Amino acid sequence: MNNIFSNIDAVKHMTAAISREADPERAYRIMEVCGTHTMSIARYGIASLLPANISLVSGPGCPVCVTSQADIDNSIDLAYGAARKLDSGAVQITTFGDMLRVTGSDGRSLYNAKAERNNVHIIYSPLDTLSLAKDNPDKHYVFMAVGFETTTPMAAGLVHTAAQQGISNISVLSMCKTMPAAFDLLLADPNAKIDGFLCPGNVSIITGSSIYEPIVAAKKAAAIVGFEPMDILSGVLEIIRQINKNDYHVANTYTRAASSDGNKKAQALTNKIFEPCDARWRGLGWLKGSGMAIRYEYMDYDAISLYNLNTRREEQPTQCRCGDILRGYIAPSACPLFGKACTPMTAVGPCMVSSEGACAAYYKYRI
Numbered sequence: 001m002n003n004i005f006s007n008i009d010a011v012k013h014m015t016a017a018i019s020r021e022a023d024p025e026r027a028y029r030i031m032e033v034c035g036t037h038t039m040s041i042a043r044y045g046i047a048s049l050l051p052a053n054i055s056l057v058s059g060p061g062c063p064v065c066v067t068s069q070a071d072i073d074n075s076i077d078l079a080y081g082a083a084r085k086l087d088s089g090a091v092q093i094t095t096f097g098d099m100l101r102v103t104g105s106d107g108r109s110l111y112n113a114k115a116e117r118n119n120v121h122i123i124y125s126p127l128d129t130l131s132l133a134k135d136n137p138d139k140h141y142v143f144m145a146v147g148f149e150t151t152t153p154m155a156a157g158l159v160h161t162a163a164q165q166g167i168s169n170i171s172v173l174s175m176c177k178t179m180p181a182a183f184d185l186l187l188a189d190p191n192a193k194i195d196g197f198l199c200p201g202n203v204s205i206i207t208g209s210s211i212y213e214p215i216v217a218a219k220k221a222a223a224i225v226g227f228e229p230m231d232i233l234s235g236v237l238e239i240i241r242q243i244n245k246n247d248y249h250v251a252n253t254y255t256r257a258a259s260s261d262g263n264k265k266a267q268a269l270t271n272k273i274f275e276p277c278d279a280r281w282r283g284l285g286w287l288k289g290s291g292m293a294i295r296y297e298y299m300d301y302d303a304i305s306l307y308n309l310n311t312r313r314e315e316q317p318t319q320c321r322c323g324d325i326l327r328g329y330i331a332p333s334a335c336p337l338f339g340k341a342c343t344p345m346t347a348v349g350p351c352m353v354s355s356e357g358a359c360a361a362y363y364k365y366r367i
């Protein structure tokens with residue numbers, strides 16, 4: 001730890017300030033909403049630097065983890081050619097690597113499809129789909145769009161560019177989500193018992209700070225934070241201060257990247273291609289207006305309508321406790337399968353598969 005955001009002396013100074021600020025007579029429950037925060041907290045052992053009466057709990061901000069089983073099943077069906085109206089030989093899937101090992105209800109995954117059918121391609125940007133489609137005009141490429149406000153503009157950029165360039169052998173299977181409905185759910189949940197939120201800096205870069213206003217209106221603390229140790233500790237200190245003073249406001253401790261207005265160009269591009277829809281979250285259920293559907297004007301690029309995918313199919317029950325973890329009810333180690341039946345090599349749920357998953361973080365860093 002040696003850059004200015006992780007300098008060991010600065011970290012000691014900050015943790016001492018948190019210890020002075022925290023009231024030993026009360027407990028503080030702070031949720032880190034973003035999966036990248038979960039990983040940083042685990043990697044740097046940040047929870048162990050805090051007084052015992054401050055607990056950090058993971059939230060629903062890992063995009064792969066909140067993707068419903070039904071959406072996963074749709075993706076795998078598509079790869080295996082089981083979806084209706086499908087010319088199975090020609091369909092190719094493009095996806096980020098995290099989605100590959102998440103298993104469907106029948107135990108298969110995109111990884112299996114990749115091995116058996118050679119039609120699943122790992123990409124590093126949605127725009128990689130464009131070059132694949134241009135090079136192989138006889139095949140149709142479906143991009144698995146999973147993510148929050150941070151990544152949805154990239155999926156929008158893919159559709160927009162394909163439309164501008166007249167590339168028709170591309171579509172997007174949108175499983176994109178937005179954060180506000182998840183915050184509403186957590187704020188209304190008496191079992192979650194969250195005192196304050198470390199708000200995701202990456203989402204905030206796009207959205208600005210206004211999406212967090214309902215948090216402070218509900219008299220909970222909110223701090224927009226980056227991903228280095230000093231960022232996270234600054235956010236914790238800010239939250240403790242807000243709680244102690246009963247003075248709730250959206251504090252931005254990540255001003256080097258996030259502004260109050262966000263990225264207007266990215267917002268405009270997203271709104272041009274997508275519109276809000278209801279979406280099902282793993283463990284959280286259907287949340288009104290929390291999904292992003294491709295607008296009618298761009299329906300030629302919408303894999304859901306193109307392949308007649310059933311977004312309301314039954315959710316299959318599993319033993320996985322990801323839902324309880326995403327609501328902050330339990331820590332990953334409280335899942336009976338953690339580290340036994342469920343490990344990164346034998347993952348039962350997406351929270352163990354995803355590089356941003358709470359179970360993966362706890363397992364990797366032996367928390």
Ligand code: SF4
Binds near residue numbers: 349351
């Ligand atoms: S340890 Fe595995 S089964 Fe348990 S909640 Fe995490 S991902 Fe699901």
